Amino acid sequence: MTMTLSHSHPVLIDGSRLIAEACVRAGADAYVGYPITPASLIFFHASRRFPIALPAPDEITALQWMAGLSAAGYLPVSATSFPGFALMVESINMAYMMELPMLVILVQRLGPATGTATAGAQGDLLLLNGLISGGYPLPVFCISDLEDCWLLPPIALQTAVDLRMPVVLLTSKEMVMTQESFDLARLSEIAPVHRTVYDNPGPYCTYDPGDGLVPPFLPVGNDRHQIRLNASTHDRCGIIQHTSDEAMANTRRLQAKVEARAPVLYHLDEQEGAQTLVVTWDITSGAAREAVMTLRSQGVPVSLLIARTLLPLPTVYLETIDRYPRVVIAEENHQAQLAHLLFGRRIPPHVRTVTAIGRMIRPDEIAREVVR
Amino acid sequence: MSRFLVKPELPYCKGCGHHLIVRNTVKALEALGASPLDVVLVTDIGCHGIVDGNFATHTVHGLHGRSVALAAGIAMGLPPEKKVIVYIGDGGATIGLQHILEAARMNADLTVVVHNNMLYGMTGGQPSGLTPTGFRTVLTPQGYSLPHHNLPRLVLDAGAPFAARVVGLGDFSDVLRQALAVQGFALVEVLEICVSYGVKMNPDLRLKELAQEAGYEPGIWESPARPAFRPSRRETASLLDMPAVPQKYSSPLEGRMALILAGSAGEGVQQAAELLAQAAIAAGLHVTKKGSYPVTVGVGFSTAEMVLSRDPIFYHGVPQPDAVVVTSADGLANQRERIRRMTGGVLWLDASLPVPETSAEVRVADFRGRAGARNAALYALLTVLRETGVVPPEAFLETVRESPIGRQVDLSEW
Numbered sequence: 001m002t003m004t005l006s007h008s009h010p011v012l013i014d015g016s017r018l019i020a021e022a023c024v025r026a027g028a029d030a031y032v033g034y035p036i037t038p039a040s041l042i043f044f045h046a047s048r049r050f051p052i053a054l055p056a057p058d059e060i061t062a063l064q065w066m067a068g069l070s071a072a073g074y075l076p077v078s079a080t081s082f083p084g085f086a087l088m089v090e091s092i093n094m095a096y097m098m099e100l101p102m103l104v105i106l107v108q109r110l111g112p113a114t115g116t117a118t119a120g121a122q123g124d125l126l127l128l129n130g131l132i133s134g135g136y137p138l139p140v141f142c143i144s145d146l147e148d149c150w151l152l153p154p155i156a157l158q159t160a161v162d163l164r165m166p167v168v169l170l171t172s173k174e175m176v177m178t179q180e181s182f183d184l185a186r187l188s189e190i191a192p193v194h195r196t197v198y199d200n201p202g203p204y205c206t207y208d209p210g211d212g213l214v215p216p217f218l219p220v221g222n223d224r225h226q227i228r229l230n231a232s233t234h235d236r237c238g239i240i241q242h243t244s245d246e247a248m249a250n251t252r253r254l255q256a257k258v259e260a261r262a263p264v265l266y267h268l269d270e271q272e273g274a275q276t277l278v279v280t281w282d283i284t285s286g287a288a289r290e291a292v293m294t295l296r297s298q299g300v301p302v303s304l305l306i307a308r309t310l311l312p313l314p315t316v317y318l319e320t321i322d323r324y325p326r327v328v329i330a331e332e333n334h335q336a337q338l339a340h341l342l343f344g345r346r347i348p349p350h351v352r353t354v355t356a357i358g359r360m361i362r363p364d365e366i367a368r369e370v371v372r
Numbered sequence: 373m374s375r376f377l378v379k380p381e382l383p384y385c386k387g388c389g390h391h392l393i394v395r396n397t398v399k400a401l402e403a404l405g406a407s408p409l410d411v412v413l414v415t416d417i418g419c420h421g422i423v424d425g426n427f428a429t430h431t432v433h434g435l436h437g438r439s440v441a442l443a444a445g446i447a448m449g450l451p452p453e454k455k456v457i458v459y460i461g462d463g464g465a466t467i468g469l470q471h472i473l474e475a476a477r478m479n480a481d482l483t484v485v486v487h488n489n490m491l492y493g494m495t496g497g498q499p500s501g502l503t504p505t506g507f508r509t510v511l512t513p514q515g516y517s518l519p520h521h522n523l524p525r526l527v528l529d530a531g532a533p534f535a536a537r538v539v540g541l542g543d544f545s546d547v548l549r550q551a552l553a554v555q556g557f558a559l560v561e562v563l564e565i566c567v568s569y570g571v572k573m574n575p576d577l578r579l580k581e582l583a584q585e586a587g588y589e590p591g592i593w594e595s596p597a598r599p600a601f602r603p604s605r606r607e608t609a610s611l612l613d614m615p616a617v618p619q620k621y622s623s624p625l626e627g628r629m630a631l632i633l634a635g636s637a638g639e640g641v642q643q644a645a646e647l648l649a650q651a652a653i654a655a656g657l658h659v660t661k662k663g664s665y666p667v668t669v670g671v672g673f674s675t676a677e678m679v680l681s682r683d684p685i686f687y688h689g690v691p692q693p694d695a696v697v698v699t700s701a702d703g704l705a706n707q708r709e710r711i712r713r714m715t716g717g718v719l720w721l722d723a724s725l726p727v728p729e730t731s732a733e734v735r736v737a738d739f740r741g742r743a744g745a746r747n748a749a750l751y752a753l754l755t756v757l758r759e760t761g762v763v764p765p766e767a768f769l770e771t772v773r774e775s776p777i778g779r780q781v782d783l784s785e786w
Contacts, residue, residue: 009616012649012659021611029605030449037667051605054448057474061441064434064471068445071432094435118664145686178662178688179646181653184612220430221450223409228424229432239425240433286686293686360689 009184015176018149018187019105019169020045023077026154027192028103030054030069030076032062034084037117038173039107042079050077059084063091063104070100071229073219075157075193079105082124083114089131092166094231096132096254099207099215101160101167103153108172108282110358119358120173122282122332128168128311129341136255139163139262140311143171144285146180150187152308155263158193163257164214170310172332174283174360198225205237206230207250213257258312265308268320274301276370277324279317281307281338284330284361291366302370313341321351328369330354330361374398376408379426389540389564389579390420390487397457397485400548404455411455414443416468418461418494420487437467444471444480448603455552456482463492465523466501472523472559476532479556481600485548486523489564490582497569504586508573520586527559528593534558536592539583547592556600563588621767623655628681629762630690632710634703635749637665637674640777641699644749645676647775648757651768652680660688664706673706680762693717696732697756699739699748701725720756722748735759747781754786 020042023031031050033043036059047053052074056062059080066076080088085106095102106128110119128140141156143149152169160167198204198216204225209215215236220227228238233247241247269292270277280288285306292304305320321327321342327350329339336353343351352369354361373380376398384390401411411429415421417436424431434442439458447456465472465486472484490507492498497510502523506515524535534554538544540562551558563583565571574582583590633648635641642663652659658681666672677690696711697720698704704711704725711719714732721727723738743751750772757765769786772778 010619010653011614011617012646012653012661013614017611024608030603045611049608049611051608052603054603058470060438061471061474064438064441065445065448067434068442068447069449070445072446072449074449090435091438094438098432117667174662174688178660179649180661180685180688181617181649181657181659184614184616187612219449220432220446221409221412221454226409226428227430227432230424231434238431238433240422286688289686359691360687362689362691363687 007185010181011184012179013146013182014041014179015143015146015149015171016041017045018146019153019176020049022150022153022190023103023157024049024051025190025192026157027195028075028077028157030066030074032056032065032069032076032078034059034062034078034080036081036084038109038177039079039081039105041177042105042107046077046079059087060091063088063095066102067091067095067098067100070095070102071098071220075101075161077103077105079107081107081109081117082111085124092131093133095166096136096138097231098229099164100229101164103156103160103167103169105169105171107176108170116358118173120283120332120360121357122172122284123337124170125310125337125341126335128170137258137262137312138166138168139258140168140170141265142281142308142310143169143175144267144282144306144308146182147186148308149175154190154193155265159263161193161195162214163261164217165258170282172283207234207238208236209253213253213260262312263309264314264316266314266316267304267306267308270303271296271301274303275324276326276328277303277305277321278328278330278366278370279305279307279321279338280330281310282331284332287361287363288330288366290363291370294363295367295370300371307338318342325350327351328354328366330366332356332361374402376401376411376428377426378428382426383422384419385567387567388419389489389562390423392540393420393485393487393562394423394426396543396545396548399543399545400552401455403545403549404552406455410453411457412446412450414439414446414456414458416458416460416464418464418487420459420461423459437464438471439464440468440475440482440484441471443482444475444478447481448601452481452555452600452602457552458482458484460484460486461493462486462488462490462500462502466521469501469521472527473530476527476530476557476559478601479531479533479598481556481602483551483554484559486559486561487564488561489566490570491566493566493569497566497573504582504588510569510573513573523559523561524593527557528595531595532557532559533595533597537561537563537588537590539580539590540564541579550592556598617650617653619654619656621655621764623652623657623763625657625680625682625762628679628683629695630693631678631680631695631697631756632690632693632707633676633678633697633749633753634707635674635699636702636745637669637671639674639700639745639749640747641674641676641749643777644753645678647750647771648753648763648768649678651771652763654767654771655763657681657763658683658685660685662688673702675703675706695720695756697752698722698725699752700745704728720752722752743786750777750781751786
């Protein structure tokens with residue numbers, strides 16, 4: 001089927017299907033899967049759609065295969081949930097250090113540990129914030145509705161390619177497993193990610209960024225230049241180092257490239273005269289939208305900020321929040337994790353949080369906090 | 373100096389057997405006529421792994437124990453003329469045994485060279501899964517008590533076409549050459565004694581004697597050749613080639629209706645709810661549907677939560693249902709608490725079930741008796757539609773009729 005459809009094309013669809021299709025249209029060519037609820041539906045769709053789909057025997061193997069395929073020039077994707085993601089962490093750090101593009105879709109479910117596999121949650125944001133040893137930032141984008149299931153995978157994949165690194169696309173059980181009526185005509189065309197490889201005849205060093213922050217990519221095994229990939233501290237040619245100046249500069253660059261080039265994506269719907277800003281992300285975005293619509297229909301002006309880039313945390317969120325005398329942050333976890341990312345442990349008195357575990361936050365809970 | 377090396381001085385302790393592994397690898401590659409950029413050397417964590425800088429090949433230095441899985445990924449992505457070699461120690465092989473067995477089972481196109489110096493050398497001489505019984509380490513000064521893994525046997529059992537073990541003395545390049553010539557998985561275990569920790573703790577042991585006493589039998593073992601695992605790209609069809617649900621009906625629903633269908637696994641609950649969702653779309657409504665069931669999907673309850681709405685649905689939770697439809701004891705047990713909390717709405721209940729405590733209006737009907745257990749959920753939804761008209765019953769019947777289940781159910785009886 002070719003997008004864009006000119007006529008209405010209503011279907012019953014789940015987010016997993018849109019995510020898998022969007023990834024392939026964006027140029028992802030290898031899916032490495034491992035069965036885990038609630039990410040298995042993405043695995044199912046991806047197994048039918050990706051040019052290469054591989055069932056891995058375990059989560060560590062999945063990430064290692066992805067790293068190998070990425071090194072060879074593929075653009076791999078996997079989807080998992082916390083128990084599997086936890087086992088992938090060291091390998092994600094490896095891909096981060098080796099500067100290998102890939103996309104990991106993290107479908108949140110109720111924790112801790114195995115928790116409840118079939119209950120949704122938004123509980124993994126703080127985990128992602130400290131995922132890379134040393135505190136280096138990992139780009140994390142978050143899906144807030146079915147249209148994001150289509151729009152964000154290509155952006156996440158392009159970011160992975162542009163920055164030569166793993167990128168996390170965060171979502172949750174209710175987003176990827178709920179079937180919804182949806183008009184396919186709303187989907188826009190997806191352009192394949194733009195990807196270049198180093199093609200100069202001169203010398204090549206795997207981690208030499210030249211005048212920029214991201215080294216040009218060249219797959220391992222190529223016939224022109226030696227590639228040295230290294231998960232240990234290394235110099236610009238990929239040679240292992242202890243703490244040489246060159247190696248430390250290379251390590252600092254890993255942060256600089258993310259801070260300089262990670263896209264900032266959000267939805268800001270401001271209403272004139274609003275004294276309260278509702279801030280939310282992921283599945284709670286739906287409840288927040290309904291709350292805002294209800295409040296406005298009752299004559300209560302209110303603004304809404306839906307965060308799509310979660311990490312590195314965009315400063316525009318704080319700048320927007322600073323303009324409002326009251327802020328309500330709604331998220332389905334016990335700690336108010338986004339609020340803690342924004343303010344640390346000292347959440348200002350004008351910022352109220354709405355949280356829940358084991359169930360979705362209701363629109364009336366958000367609305368009640370806005371008018372309190 | 374060989375064209376495979378950029379620095380001849382290797383970064384190993386004096387007398388370490390790793391020197392010989394590098395020299396024999398280089399000799400084997402030269403014998404095969406390979407060029408450096410045809411080779412990808414993947415190294416694990418350990419003393420052996422700091423050799424990358426000496427090689428003129430592509431080099432990849434990964435994590436402890438994971439190098440075989442990493443190399444398998446690389447090999448999957450490269451053409452057969454490229455040689456992927458893994459250098460791994462006995463410690464890494466212990467950590468990543470699953471990766472080795474999986475690569476052997478798949479017949480990943482790579483050659484694993486296990487530097488078995490009987491212990492974890494880089495971290496201070498701890499025992500590994502390849503440390504032989506009686507061998508003394510810093511943690512087992514009285515001698516290690518467990519038997520060692522037999523790696524060649526393990527990988528052969530897993531499906532490897534080639535496995536070998538050599539005592540790491542002198543020229544064993546021809547064994548490596550044979551391994552590298554294999555199209556598929558090959559493993560060569562090279563026996564050494566770590567000169568820093570192994571010799572110090574076992575000063576009287578000699579490598580050949582140790583190998584003999586430990587049952588580390590040298591040899592080459594082969595299985596019939598089979599194709600190396602190398603996935604090829606395939607053409608696939610769009611996941612969005614879904615037929616549109618034509619809007620042929622209309623619904624009188626003005627606001628929103630939250631409905632829960634609760635029954636037993638294997639009785640078509642999810643399918644019935646999905647068909648209702650399709651019918652709702654055909655009637656011009658927005659709809660969401662989510663399923664809930666125990667991890668053992670074949671037994672116990674099966675519940676579908678649905679929201680039908682005139683307006684777009686952003687929040688699809690169901691804190692307070694307008695309708696609960698229960699077709700079995702499993703469904704009632706699962707929803708009993710929610711039914712108890714209902715302050716309004718309607719509970720449709722199968723006639724076989726006791727009426728639970730609730731403030732909802734209760735309507736009893738013989739879903740199971742009329743349609744049988746397998747189709748009770750379908751029939752119950754049809755009953756709800758006939759009594760409420762929220763979606764025209766004929767829209768639902770048409771949806772059922774056009775689905776695979778339409779051929780199995782005699783709808784004229786309903």
